[in-house]
Amino acid sequence: MDIREIAKRARVSTATVSRAINRIPTVNPQLAKRVWSVIEELGYYPNTQARALVSGRSRIFGLIISEITNPFFPEIVQVFERIAVQHDYEIMLTSTGNDPTHMEAAVRRMIERRVEGVAIMTFGMEEVLLEDLKLRKVPLVFVDVGPPRARVSNIRIDYLHGIRQAVQHLAALRHHKIAFISGPLHLKSAEARKQAFLGSMEEIGLEADPALIVEGTHTIEGGIVAFGKLLDGATRPTAILCSNDMTAMGVMRKAYEEGIRIPSDLSVIGFDDIRLAQFVLPALTTVQMSQADLARLAFNALLTELQRETPSATGTEYTLKTHLVLRESTRLVSDHPKTPARKTPARP
Amino acid sequence: MDIREIAKRARVSTATVSRAINRIPTVNPQLAKRVWSVIEELGYYPNTQARALVSGRSRIFGLIISEITNPFFPEIVQVFERIAVQHDYEIMLTSTGNDPTHMEAAVRRMIERRVEGVAIMTFGMEEVLLEDLKLRKVPLVFVDVGPPRARVSNIRIDYLHGIRQAVQHLAALRHHKIAFISGPLHLKSAEARKQAFLGSMEEIGLEADPALIVEGTHTIEGGIVAFGKLLDGATRPTAILCSNDMTAMGVMRKAYEEGIRIPSDLSVIGFDDIRLAQFVLPALTTVQMSQADLARLAFNALLTELQRETPSATGTEYTLKTHLVLRESTRLVSDHPKTPARKTPARP
DNA sequence: GCGGACATAGTAAACGTTTGCTCCCAAGGA
DNA sequence: TCCTTGGGAGCAAACGTTTACTATGTCCGC
Numbered sequence: 001m002d003i004r005e006i007a008k009r010a011r012v013s014t015a016t017v018s019r020a021i022n023r024i025p026t027v028n029p030q031l032a033k034r035v036w037s038v039i040e041e042l043g044y045y046p047n048t049q050a051r052a053l054v055s056g057r058s059r060i061f062g063l064i065i066s067e068i069t070n071p072f073f074p075e076i077v078q079v080f081e082r083i084a085v086q087h088d089y090e091i092m093l094t095s096t097g098n099d100p101t102h103m104e105a106a107v108r109r110m111i112e113r114r115v116e117g118v119a120i121m122t123f124g125m126e127e128v129l130l131e132d133l134k135l136r137k138v139p140l141v142f143v144d145v146g147p148p149r150a151r152v153s154n155i156r157i158d159y160l161h162g163i164r165q166a167v168q169h170l171a172a173l174r175h176h177k178i179a180f181i182s183g184p185l186h187l188k189s190a191e192a193r194k195q196a197f198l199g200s201m202e203e204i205g206l207e208a209d210p211a212l213i214v215e216g217t218h219t220i221e222g223g224i225v226a227f228g229k230l231l232d233g234a235t236r237p238t239a240i241l242c243s244n245d246m247t248a249m250g251v252m253r254k255a256y257e258e259g260i261r262i263p264s265d266l267s268v269i270g271f272d273d274i275r276l277a278q279f280v281l282p283a284l285t286t287v288q289m290s291q292a293d294l295a296r297l298a299f300n301a302l303l304t305e306l307q308r309e310t311p312s313a314t315g316t317e318y319t320l321k322t323h324l325v326l327r328e329s330t331r332l333v334s335d336h337p338k339t340p341a342r343k344t345p346a347r348p
Numbered sequence: 349m350d351i352r353e354i355a356k357r358a359r360v361s362t363a364t365v366s367r368a369i370n371r372i373p374t375v376n377p378q379l380a381k382r383v384w385s386v387i388e389e390l391g392y393y394p395n396t397q398a399r400a401l402v403s404g405r406s407r408i409f410g411l412i413i414s415e416i417t418n419p420f421f422p423e424i425v426q427v428f429e430r431i432a433v434q435h436d437y438e439i440m441l442t443s444t445g446n447d448p449t450h451m452e453a454a455v456r457r458m459i460e461r462r463v464e465g466v467a468i469m470t471f472g473m474e475e476v477l478l479e480d481l482k483l484r485k486v487p488l489v490f491v492d493v494g495p496p497r498a499r500v501s502n503i504r505i506d507y508l509h510g511i512r513q514a515v516q517h518l519a520a521l522r523h524h525k526i527a528f529i530s531g532p533l534h535l536k537s538a539e540a541r542k543q544a545f546l547g548s549m550e551e552i553g554l555e556a557d558p559a560l561i562v563e564g565t566h567t568i569e570g571g572i573v574a575f576g577k578l579l580d581g582a583t584r585p586t587a588i589l590c591s592n593d594m595t596a597m598g599v600m601r602k603a604y605e606e607g608i609r610i611p612s613d614l615s616v617i618g619f620d621d622i623r624l625a626q627f628v629l630p631a632l633t634t635v636q637m638s639q640a641d642l643a644r645l646a647f648n649a650l651l652t653e654l655q656r657e658t659p660s661a662t663g664t665e666y667t668l669k670t671h672l673v674l675r676e677s678t679r680l681v682s683d684h685p686k687t688p689a690r691k692t693p694a695r696p
Numbered sequence: 697g698c699g700g701a702c703a704t705a706g707t708a709a710a711c712g713t714t715t716g717c718t719c720c721c722a723a724g725g726a
Numbered sequence: 727t728c729c730t731t732g733g734g735a736g737c738a739a740a741c742g743t744t745t746a747c748t749a750t751g752t753c754c755g756c
Binding site: 016027028 | 733734735736741
């Protein structure tokens with residue numbers, strides 16, 4: 001069913017129907033009403049692709065994340081989608097698993113659908129692709145992963161603030177053997193968190209023992225094996241700061257299996273503050289980075305860039321704050337752990 | 349950049365370019381090669397909306413779920429997307445929060461984008477909308493929520509099998525005061541699970557105490573309050589079967605707060621087997637309903653319906669099995685709970 | 697040497713909108 | 727009365743593809 005069909009039945013031209021549909025004020029209210037009633041009656045829905053074709057606007061934004069099954073992302077997706085719908089945009093979502101091949105395929109599909117902007121929340125963007133996108137003047141916003149050379153918008157995350165709070169909190173609880181389980185270090189965001197940890201430790205005058213710094217994968221499984229490595233090491237930490245909440249959950253799981261009590265034997269702090277963090281046992285003390293704010297920031301970045309008459313050559317920088325939220329997984333260091341440890345803790 | 353541009357540079361007609369792109373065998377390999385090299389050189393990407401417009405195929409499937417933040421869904425979305433991409437389809441995802449208004453808006457948007465099929469995994473589909481969709485002969489597949497009157501494809505879930513196993517397992521562990529926390533009972537799927545529980549109890553000769561059956565919301569929060577109600581009741585259950593894993597996590601959380609030990613004081617069984625279930629403390633015994641299989645089933649249902657020359661008037665029924673997976677949250681009933689209970693358990 | 701049968705490539709008409717122009721008409725000013 | 731102005735509607739040309747149909751050339755059999 002056509003716009004022409006509607007035009008015929010309402011005894012007007014297609015132009016008028018189009019104008020009525022788009023609520024363009026120059027059309028006579030009487031006519032508009034007639035048009036609308038025909039539309040209702042026939043159950044007509046305009047064809048988006050025809051519209052997009054002629055107007056040159058697809059009303060689609062791309063959203064590239066690494067894994068939808070990572071609980072950090074659904075919240076973002078939800079908020080992003082909600083705002084998009086309010087602005088009459090559709091979102092084209094894709095999880096790449098940080099795999100450049102997937103990434104490439106995804107970007108190609110997005111270009112073919114002529115997305116009007118892309119928010120990239122994952123690693124693995126190749127320069128070539130980026131050029132392809134920039135060539136087409138597609139607004140881009142990276143969160144925290146922008147390639148240094150590219151002049152695109154970027155949402156910086158102020159890791160330092162939250163992580164410093166976390167370290168200070170731990171120090172105040174008299175921990176000094178503080179371990180850090182990072183994310184995969186080829187991720188810029190993981191590296192940045194690690195640096196923030198190192199910096200904070202130094203600031204506060206605590207030594208960051210290299211043996212207490214291990215690389216994880218930002219997954220529960222990664223947390224389990226990383227904590228395993230820590231347990232195999234010579235010095236036993238009294239507190240662990242994790243690069244994300246999933247890792248922390250892995251640590252908690254491993255601790256459970258080993259009979260290590262949290263927080264009495266071990267304090268754990270996560271990062272991200274996914275929703276689950278408050279329901280985990282014990283509820284996780286963690287550094288919050290608001291997923292909703294992140295989504296909002298990203299969407300607005302795209303929108304402003306799109307509305308700019310002269311696309312900014314340099315891109316804009318936004319910043320998202322982080323801060324510690326206290327829950328149940330941290331406690332004053334105990335000198336006499338009650339629970340049997342897997343190995344004798346290296347303690348004089 | 350056009351197909352015409354390509355045609356000009358490759359010194360062929362647009363028809364030939366189109367054929368080359370679509371790998372239609374009637375085109376001379378020499379020419380095809382020439383065309384492709386121009387395409388590469390210019391970095392041309394075909395315009396999907398133009399394609400869709402003339403071919404009448406959008407290559408988009410709609411996927412309607414209730415909440416992307418419910419960990420049950422991301423797994424489905426991931427698998428669904430993966431298969432879709434393999435078949436050169438895009439997916440248009442929407443979470444409705446079981447809200448008919450959102451639902452309606454979503455369906456409207458999907459019709460406007462001319463989706464070729466819709467998988468519906470949420471409640472709230474109005475008959476009117478359904479008619480709109482059916483009028484346009486859009487293949488539809490409901491999972492477990494198909495309105496009785498509509499003749500559409502449906503994925504039935506065999507709740508009974510898994511739930512019967514769960515009840516039998518509990519009975520074998522000598523539990524007889526078994527509580528059930530349902531989902532919101534206006535959801536057909538929640539009601540079905542409850543009926544499966546009731547049926548299984550009767551089968552095995554156990555009485556299902558109405559006071560031990562309470563309605564939840566399929567969320568952690570819901571599990572917390574539902575368990576609270578149970579604790580306030582006269583009889584204290586020794587085991588709880590939950591309508592989904594989130595509810596079970598709520599129960600575990602509440603138990604933790606109340607100092608009730610799982611599984612020593614209370615056995616808990618969930619439903620769904622979300623990935624998290626194995627990492628929770630203790631790991632959750634639960635009834636598995638494979639999210640990956642569900643996604644595959646739904647996608648294939650859409651695809652077959654689409655390929656059918658004469659669309660089936662009645663729709664096809666598919667069935668997904670469920671079965672119990674044993675983990676750490678269940679144990680033989682203990683006659684002497686060691687932990688102080690919030691109230692004296694009603695025990696002779 | 698001619699007719700037919702193929703194999704290939706090109707021509708041009710869709711697909712369903714939006715939108716720049718043009719046209720008409722009524723009202724107001726001189 | 728005539729001219730201007732402007733509101734409001736229609737005409738028709740795009741948008742970037744696919745594809746039915748047509749045209750061309752080649753090869754083969756008789």
